[in-house]
Amino acid sequence: xxxxxxxxxxxxxxxxxxxxxxxxxxxxxxxxxxxxxxxxxxxxxxxxxxxxxxxxxxxxxxxxxxxxxxxxxxxxxxxxxxxxxxxxxxxxxxxxxxxxxxxxxxxxxxxxxxxxxxxxxxxxxxxxxxxxxxxxxxxxxxxxxxxxxxxxxxxxxxxxxxxxxxxxxxxxxxxx
Numbered sequence: 091x092x093x094x095x096x097x098x099x100x101x102x103x104x105x106x107x108x109x110x111x112x113x114x115x116x117x118x119x120x121x122x123x124x125x126x127x128x129x130x131x132x133x134x135x136x137x138x139x140x141x142x143x144x145x146x147x148x149x150x151x152x153x154x155x156x157x158x159x160x161x162x163x164x165x166x167x168x169x170x171x172x173x174x175x176x177x178x179x180x181x182x183x184x185x186x187x188x189x190x191x192x193x194x195x196x197x198x199x200x201x202x203x204x205x206x207x208x209x210x211x212x213x214x215x216x217x218x219x220x221x222x223x224x225x226x227x228x229x230x231x232x233x234x235x236x237x238x239x240x241x242x243x244x245x246x247x248x249x250x251x252x253x254x255x256x257x258x259x260x261x262x263x264x265x266x
Contacts, residue, residue, distance in 0.1 A: 101182035195219030
């Protein structure tokens with residue numbers, strides 16, 4: 091998996107770029123949603139195998155889970171902005187699986203669970219897989235993961251955020 095830091099940055103980026111109102115609640119929900127799929131690591135403690143549809147990178151990493159989660163939060167928190175809430179939350183949640191499919195480790199991602207239990211990786215897998223657990227994360231390998239994520243997640247997010255700020259400044263100048 092990519093680390094919680096990498097996932098959170100992508101959720102933050104989606105909220106900043108897609109939400110013109112800059113809602114704090116949507117930003118917080120996007121960050122949480124982008125990390126949430128890894129709740130499935132509890133499956134290890136429950137004795138569920140990695141490759142089971144309830145295992146790590148299974149159901150909570152699926153397209154169906156992202157849709158249901160985004161719909162649920164959109165109806166609870168979206169008020170008159172349900173569509174933008176859904177879009178940001180779906181993309182934030184789904185980005186988790188997409189990033190995990192770009193890592194160098196694991197057993198793949200169950201994008202189509204529960205319809206198909208096949209696990210997938212993308213052909214381009216530059217992101218070093220993050221160790222599971224706090225102790226293992228703060229190690230030499232954890233540092234390498236952070237550096238990898240800075241290159242493959244951090245820089246692209248910063249570029250997108252920078253373009254968004256520039257675009258907004260230009261639009262504000264033209265509106266005056």
